Amino acid sequence: AERVWYPLWDAGLKLGHQVGTVAQLLDVGAENLETATSLLAARVVAASSADGEALVDDLAERALAQWKGRSRQNLDQLQGAVAERHARFGEVAFLLEPDIKEARGGLRDVHSLFWVEQATVPILREAESAGLAAAFEMLLEVRVELHRLTGQRADKLLLELQDDVAAALGLADADVLMAEVSAAGRTIAWTGEGAARRTLRASRRRGPMKALSGIRRREVAPGLVLDDGRLELTDDADLGDPLLVLRYAASAARHDAYLQRGSLERLADHAEPLPVPWPAEARGLFVDLLAAGPAAIPVIEDLDQVGLFVLLVPEWEPCRSRPQRNAYHRFTVDRHLMEAAAEASRLVGQVERPDLLLVGALFHDIGKGYPGDHTVVGVDLLTTIAARMGYEGDDVDLLVAMVEHHLLLPDVATRRDLDDNGTIRQVADAVGGTVLLGLLGALTEADSIATGPSAWSNWKAGLVRELVERTSHVLGGGDVGDVVGGSFPDAAQQALLDDGTFVVRGEGLELTVVAADRPGTFAKVAGVLALNGADVLGASAHSEHGRALSVFRVGSVLGGEPDWARIDEQVNRALAGRLAVAARLGDRSRTYRPIHLTARPARPTMTVDNVSSATATVLEVTCPDGVGVLYRITRAFAELDLDIVRAHVQTLGSDVIDAFYVRDQFGAKITDPEHLAEVELSVLRWVAVDF
Template identity: 70%
Template structure:
């Protein structure tokens, strides 16, 4: 009845709902196949399922079906990134997944996995780890076969894998592609995670599924899919080395400051702080860096930045270029100017619980560089401050991924020490963390 109502865009009569709530017997365990298929049909009806399930939930019928749903009901998500409560977010994700069901091998598992992917948020502890146990119990009760239970559990376990890898790791590093392929293991699960990523992001809020993020996820899925079908990872990665075109710019010996579209290329003498100074100038001009790479050769440094404008305008590269020239020559007071900009654009916190700055180190994913991830509240010049810390310790930035999530940033950097090697010494890593946390805390 509920599936038919959602499919027709109809509402359930309140008197009927009350009668069902009082007369419905406990569901047998495991569920009969017909009950499970009807539930899948309901989850596949798209946006209308939100109203219908909401009606069922008001009279206790949805918790009757899935008791674990109870702690998620009306539970707020305490950040500006999510626009819905936990239960509404899960329903919106299932609705979006229904729209994408045609693109996967197992549409039935997609919509159910979408409904349950964040169910652990209603409970204490890490929501993914808690969700894994909950979904194994729920899926078994619903009568899914063992292999299908494993797929649903894997969807919960890895529901953040694709967006995190796509936006926080370099897709031209073979280690990234291998790590994702090893975690996913099959094209079927890859397709489910791909669709779940899009559905989850769209249901989260307008800032969670940009064209930039969509392109990165699409690129990652294509590369991982190639490996999962037996292809060589070398076919789909370029590595972290400079391209032939970039090497030509490095060996030419001329300084370059060139902006085109959303991309800025800077070639200059290799010296500490180049990346940080350019990042500072970009921040002064309201340009957010979303991706960057850097290469050095023969005493020259090349940095490439991909940016978005805070106000959606095309970058005024001629003005920006002039400021970069002054900054690299030591004739621009970047910190002072950022301090003034910070005072002008200072905003009240948008999160009830601002993120505590955190530094994590990954020396496993990449064979050639140390991946250092920095999570902290967003603010004017955050990238400038973080990379000032790197310059202080004579670290080389090979590449960077920069992401704003609501009122927080999560920036990932591929780093080498002053001799061009990965950073494995624990004392050195501790000093890097100390320096980064100190610079992030600086209030201009």
Template identity: 50%
Template sequence: MTPQLDRQVLLQDTSRRGAAFCGLLSEKVDLWLQQLWENAGGPATGAALVAVGGYGRSELSPGSDIDVYLLYEPKTSVSALAESIWYPIWDEGIKLGHAVRTVKETLALASDDLDTATAILSARHIAGDPKLAEELAVKGDDLWRKRSKRWLDEMDVRVRSRHEESGEVAFLLEPDLKNGRGGLRDVHAITWAERAGMSLLPGDHEAILEAYEVVLSARVELQRRTGRHSDVLLLEEQDAVSAALGFDDADVFMRALSTAARTIAWVSDELWFRARSSLDGPTRRKLRRDEEALVGVVVRDGSVALAAGAEPANDPYLVLRVAVTAARNDARIERTTLDRLAESKPLTTPWSEEARRLFVELFLAGRPAVQVVETLDQRGLWEPIFPEWSVIRCRPQRNAYHRFTIDRHLCEAAANSAALVDRVDRPDLLVVGTLLHDIGKGRPGDHTDVGVELIAEIAPRMGFDEGDTLILQQMCRHHLLLADTATRRDLSDDGTISFVADSVDSLTCLRLLDALTEADSLATGTAAWGSWKEELVGVLVDRVAHVLSGGSVADATDTGFPTPHQRDLLAQRRRIIEAVDDQIVVISPDRPGLFSRVAGVLSLNGLTVLEAAAHSADNQMALEQFRVQSNF
């Protein structure tokens, strides 16, 4: 009788989590494969079953593949043996990664294929001849070290490509626990890099072990719950996974997951930066000279460091000068520099003009500022500058509209705003106001009201005067005003334009809100900003600007609808349909429900209505105008 794999007892034992679960499941599979080997008459010498990859590491999650090699000595027949082992595995519904090769053939493939080379780094004997498994492991390790420079270079490229494709575990609403930046695969890559001669800095090994357990536990529970090979933690699964892991609620769980992933990502980024530097070689590094940057700061070998004589304990602005230099050069900050900056003297309150200028310049650097803030926050250097950050750090926004955690969303939005400074009179207020627009989230009460109250404390502490503080509060209070009004209200209505003009109160604030709206939307998610929304917001801003510049509301809302041509058509008192480019005009006898019926017909025929207007004439005729976009 063919041996069966019984996993149900273990799967139902929710006290077994993370690495402990994976180890027990791997042991069960080991025993099962050994029974299959014996049942198939597998020999004690000349052939061996070897676990590789995740199974070789004894890290089988509920939905993991089983990766095994059937190794054999030349002239040994193993075809029947292979079938006797593979088919029972397939019958269990388990995905099998398998190969039947000699040790020599496997090593030849590993010499030129990264996936094979990394797989055999975790080769582990399961059944049969242990000498074959040992030979593969020893020679595979030697081969890996001999080709270490090539593999480090190729892994570096792969790591960056994987991050770009899968995003970040720490900050995404629905993270990829395995392939995302800060996920399990990053730790595997770190381990492989260590086998190639790289080493972690003091404290990093312990940090990633603890963080790895958090991410691995989440993956185990996700797959245990869904019964699928799934690595993306969907929003709909987060409550159940959180409960299974014993967290009070999903927000607490996702924050813990984010914190763990940030640690892994930080260590990974640090190691691969040093790997790239080592691949350059000492000769190339010696040709580079330190580049002087801001006072007390230099750029050295592509990273930012403290200049000779710089004393953080006596210079409260040194952290910000290092940050600005790193953002301007899109460079990492040296680890020893970060350690020394922990001694920094705190900023005086209120901030000086220099401190405020440096803070603004950090975000005016654009996209690189995001990683600089992340680095400072990871090393405990950001919260002393911005104490309110502690409440929003790694805090999830668990709705399908937002893709990032609150802290990352604010950084992304502020970085986006740097590209829009040509629209505004005050670039400093734009980047700071954008950074603060959601600062009230994560606290009791309406986040906008809370944010306005917090800014009343934050802005003066940063050295902004009363007038600037009021503008920053207005940006927070009305950060949703333009987007909501443009997409939900009639922009040809006098009341709509008057309401926005009265709320905004000044052209300066209107321009700031216009740029904030785009920066915020782009940081929110792909569905939050598009050409249609951009056009509507632009129309609203133009009309409100006309009023705030002294023009009349009537002039601002005069769209010329109906046109003289359309009035002539109405006078004919007959049903008329005109279609020109993306615009459809329908004229028909007026009756209740006409507008909704026409809109419904357009939708049924694959047309999305982007803009619509209606007019009822005195002669009982109706005019409806639609701007549409095809769904095909």
């Protein structure tokens, strides 16, 4: 046996091994799930005689009999192992770098379905088998190419390998590859979920719950019967009713039930598009479906898997399984839209038009499935969708405006000065009324939470809430001067400025620095913070009488406060010209080079906004994240003697979008095109610096 094992191990192959009699192997299989499932696939690789082949055949036959005889225990263990594996590896359909073997919807799930069928009667429906086979083949081809490209056993489809795998499979690009991988993962996960439910129902009918079978059945609507958490069509359901699909879906979501696969197949075979425009009842049922919140997601997924959701909304097709391929977004486009609508269902009590909030949330990113600017495309698409659904006049205008302005509040709140009159007026002019403002406020929260954990925080929520409140005051006829100005510097900060002493004070997650007003002060402090792993989330600056106040808000470092004593000492040295900030950042950059989890890092750009503020020029810089990027940008400003009044720093996945309110050395806005061109040249060169 060792003469077989060692050459395989030397070749880098994974090999599980066991030596024993048939009885011994069966004993191990009775106690160990992995061994038991391996024995189900026992086959002859090599045998010295016909007796050897017969021995393996006997092992396989007896292993199958033992597996069936222990089906209850085996399936319980298998269910636990599958759940643990899914929790560990996530989902193939939605991960930026999925493990195509072990994650939910991966190859191992297909193996698990085979093992379940070996323990019970066949559980896959005929309509499911073909889709499952195609999905399995797709992921298997990807895995083969992964192994070939890496020269080793690799199951994780890393970002840097996706283009090569796509090319090897003859696909146009990695986006197409990941869409197909996502679709395959969804199909496998969906099929497995249905099979698990049928297995559970079958075991209940054989077990102590058998006596209750049928007692829980009740008709919840004409043609719809709820049976132990499953909603099914009755035999006499009117399949010619064009509203039956929506009635079935809305009822299932309302009762938090799942759709019976046989009923879904019947509907898919007979359903026709709704009349255009939709009847009011159809529109109401669609809103009812979305209002069910998280319970609506598996229902929409069921409809989508059999082609019924695209029948309702044809524009949905290009969004299906479409990857976003960055760490900031945790879901594909279609799943993100479902999640946003589910999150919006919690917020319907905050708006005047709950129905528009739900529909707008579901379609706010519909343009991402199409070429071009997704907002511009989405406006055109939703105009068509809203009219088809039967919305008219002002309702269509509101829905379209939700798509057009769905990024307005988060962008302004995190990148503009809310104490500037121009900021509030600009938002008020864009929104035009409190109804839309309320819808956008709720949509911002729902969209952000559905995007991913880094997209919504107490800080961002507070800024958006403050922006909505101030804008609402102005839209209600109030004076903008009532709600802006005066918050920075506050009385305590002004006292520090007036005191005339040098101050470096770190408390909690905030650093306050008062020093002589010299070009480069802001950059040096930002550099010291970067040296200590403290990410700057926002900063404000104010200068008068030759002194400058800078306040930096930072993220936690390893879950706690930064080492303020060390930072204090280094800031003092940096401002005294006794710390080589750039050189030290170079050393740190080479040691802690960030991993860019995005398919397309942001191209460095600088945009100029001389409208939002009456007193400063807003420069917005977008670039890939990296060690000391804020230092590099502000070092570029210092080179041209620009005064930073306020900074809003934001990291989106692997990219940063930083906005700076700046003035020239005379305290004026920068309007000269040649001067602005020099600023842009300096910024883009410094951003590109590789320490």
